[in-house]
Amino acid sequence: MFNEYNPLKKTIFQIIDDNGKVINKAWMPDISDDRLIKAYKDMLFARTADLQIVSYQRQGRIYTYPPNYGQEAISGATGAIIGENDWMVPAFREMGAMLAKGVTLKELFLYFMGYEDGSKFQHAKFTLPISVPIASQLLHAAGIGYAIKYNKEQKVVFGFVGDGGTSEGDFHEAVNFAGVWKVPVIFIIQNNQYGISTPTSVQTASDSLAIKSVAYGVKGIKVDGNDFFAMYKAIQESVKVCLEGEGPVLIEALTYRKGAHTTSDDPTKYRTREEEEAWDIKDPLKRMKGYLKSKKLWSDAEEEKIIPQFKEEIDRQFIEAENYGPYPKEDVFKYLYAEMPDDLKEQERQYERFLQWKAAKVK
Amino acid sequence: MKIMNMVNAINDALDIKLGEDKNVVVYGEDVGVEGGVFRVTEGLQQKYGIERVFDSPLAESGLVGTAVGMAVAGLRPVIEMQFCGFVYPGFNQIISHASRMRNRSRGLYETPMVIRMPYGGGINALEHHSESMEAIFGHIPGLKVVAPSTPHDAKGMLISAIESNDTILFMEPKRIYRAIKQEVAEGKFTIPLGKANVVSQGTDVTIVAFGAMIREVQKAIVMAKESGISVELIDLRSIYPIDRETIAKSVKKTGRIITVTEGPRSFGLGSEISQIAIEEAFLHLEAPPARVSGFDTIVPLPRGEHHYMQDPYKILYEIERIVKY
Numbered sequence: 282m283f284n285e286y287n288p289l290k291k292t293i294f295q296i297i298d299d300n301g302k303v304i305n306k307a308w309m310p311d312i313s314d315d316r317l318i319k320a321y322k323d324m325l326f327a328r329t330a331d332l333q334i335v336s337y338q339r340q341g342r343i344y345t346y347p348p349n350y351g352q353e354a355i356s357g358a359t360g361a362i363i364g365e366n367d368w369m370v371p372a373f374r375e376m377g378a379m380l381a382k383g384v385t386l387k388e389l390f391l392y393f394m395g396y397e398d399g400s401k402f403q404h405a406k407f408t409l410p411i412s413v414p415i416a417s418q419l420l421h422a423a424g425i426g427y428a429i430k431y432n433k434e435q436k437v438v439f440g441f442v443g444d445g446g447t448s449e450g451d452f453h454e455a456v457n458f459a460g461v462w463k464v465p466v467i468f469i470i471q472n473n474q475y476g477i478s479t480p481t482s483v484q485t486a487s488d489s490l491a492i493k494s495v496a497y498g499v500k501g502i503k504v505d506g507n508d509f510f511a512m513y514k515a516i517q518e519s520v521k522v523c524l525e526g527e528g529p530v531l532i533e534a535l536t537y538r539k540g541a542h543t544t545s546d547d548p549t550k551y552r553t554r555e556e557e558e559a560w561d562i563k564d565p566l567k568r569m570k571g572y573l574k575s576k577k578l579w580s581d582a583e584e585e586k587i588i589p590q591f592k593e594e595i596d597r598q599f600i601e602a603e604n605y606g607p608y609p610k611e612d613v614f615k616y617l618y619a620e621m622p623d624d625l626k627e628q629e630r631q632y633e634r635f636l637q638w639k640a641a642k643v644k
Numbered sequence: 645m646k647i648m649n650m651v652n653a654i655n656d657a658l659d660i661k662l663g664e665d666k667n668v669v670v671y672g673e674d675v676g677v678e679g680g681v682f683r684v685t686e687g688l689q690q691k692y693g694i695e696r697v698f699d700s701p702l703a704e705s706g707l708v709g710t711a712v713g714m715a716v717a718g719l720r721p722v723i724e725m726q727f728c729g730f731v732y733p734g735f736n737q738i739i740s741h742a743s744r745m746r747n748r749s750r751g752l753y754e755t756p757m758v759i760r761m762p763y764g765g766g767i768n769a770l771e772h773h774s775e776s777m778e779a780i781f782g783h784i785p786g787l788k789v790v791a792p793s794t795p796h797d798a799k800g801m802l803i804s805a806i807e808s809n810d811t812i813l814f815m816e817p818k819r820i821y822r823a824i825k826q827e828v829a830e831g832k833f834t835i836p837l838g839k840a841n842v843v844s845q846g847t848d849v850t851i852v853a854f855g856a857m858i859r860e861v862q863k864a865i866v867m868a869k870e871s872g873i874s875v876e877l878i879d880l881r882s883i884y885p886i887d888r889e890t891i892a893k894s895v896k897k898t899g900r901i902i903t904v905t906e907g908p909r910s911f912g913l914g915s916e917i918s919q920i921a922i923e924e925a926f927l928h929l930e931a932p933p934a935r936v937s938g939f940d941t942i943v944p945l946p947r948g949e950h951h952y953m954q955d956p957y958k959i960l961y962e963i964e965r966i967v968k969y
Contacts (some may be wrong), residue, residue, distance in 0.1 A: 398750055410749050417705075417737060424713020427713070428717035458700070612750075619754070623889075624885055
């Protein structure tokens, strides 16, 4: 596959068309009906949650949030493959993959409501918290890859970044280190066309982002990121390559961010309605549903029935997060060091004395 | 006991930890085959193999960032910054990740890693090879910053640093890498991080310094003694956490304090220590705290470096001034 779709050939790996019809049988992955339906439901759940979070944000019930809307197939395919013991190194737009690892919506809500506790994942193993400094997390993925190889473990790392992140030095250093070390890392670039307002054409003069893999001597492929089957197959092959000790792999997943960069952003300033409509045709859920319906695996009636159930579950977890309670002052201090330095202890005591003074003063 | 210089002592500490803990890996630019530009890691790759002691690509952000990844995955990386002037591409990884992964994840992930970094001037080097920027790093919450001044301390402190579950910036005074030899205990011993060392007792002035400045202060103390001035010398050993207690105790006794540091003066370590003296021993002070430090300038190239560097006379000048105040 990596020969056939070598980025130098400027091809894009696709399996279904815009309506969900299989156009590339040779590479169609073998997935059971049950798994397919589950993957679709997971993507639908992520989308429903995503849209609901934006509305919570509009109601002033959660802080700034970066929507995943339109990019669900990338996380969906990752989530369908990633193992319990594989590492997930997210950027910040991978909700579906995070949920698949066992992160709960409540935890994500807590994070975006302003609690670090949301990053203390209770059930998700081997999952790093969201990383805000762009592309910096990819070096962690490369380092984790080294540890896996060093300990001779059979597992892989998924490291995510956006198209804008490929301009950062850390992106290049990470792919380079991983390439030199031959470590099991799957770098996934979610090329959603924009870094906030800046189009990919302003980020690079390269023909593609996948083509950068060639310079680092690692396998790379440009995939239709709105095609669940293509993403699934590309990731499946990448895992195989990594487990055979031939990693890393760089996947460029071509997609479109249908929502805003974050809830603070206004995309009408930098893109047109026509452009958005052109991408609506390629919507990942619409295309996968087209396939499922053609195989009689899914119906509009089922979808209409399940969405209210999803909404109820999302709301339940949201309300739990809303009722999480106050942020204890101890938590500001106690996680910086394995053992709190005396100076920090004293700062905490001083703050406590201030709080007591204030409580007496402000009645 | 064995006679060692600081290079031997650091090498010995790495050797001991590589030998007893399979999770320890040592890497950096030229540390493998060559044994580092200062030969600190010499012989370790031959002894422990290329998977545990190795050369990295030439990229400092990559060095620190990959170490963060290794550390969250259970290894204990010890990386080498070839010179402190080259750390800045890695600064983002230090301040954005290495120092805050535990806080960010509420203790779910830790980054037990050591960043070794030769620092300081006085070696007739090119630009970017002579800085002492401890203040920048001491200002980073979640990071520990330490600097030994003797081979014995270097060994014990490095072993403690590697065993710590925090991220430690281990600053090595390269000017005295080979200049001081002393007897160092063989085998494993540790020196707790965060505790200063009272090098010599005195009654008139307290001097707080660290790293390569200790030796300069000691020379000044001999000269001061000739004038009948008794100086107490504290080797800070740890920039952060800082040992307030030892500083306070000494200043209460002497009533005067001078800091001797290599970095630029403003917002520097000297200012922080002066503030500690004021907070902890205000009524004992007989003179304003004084600072012997670099200027707020770039360290000049070798021909002009003597203007910038602290030497025994610059220190003696301040000792005499503060005693007469």
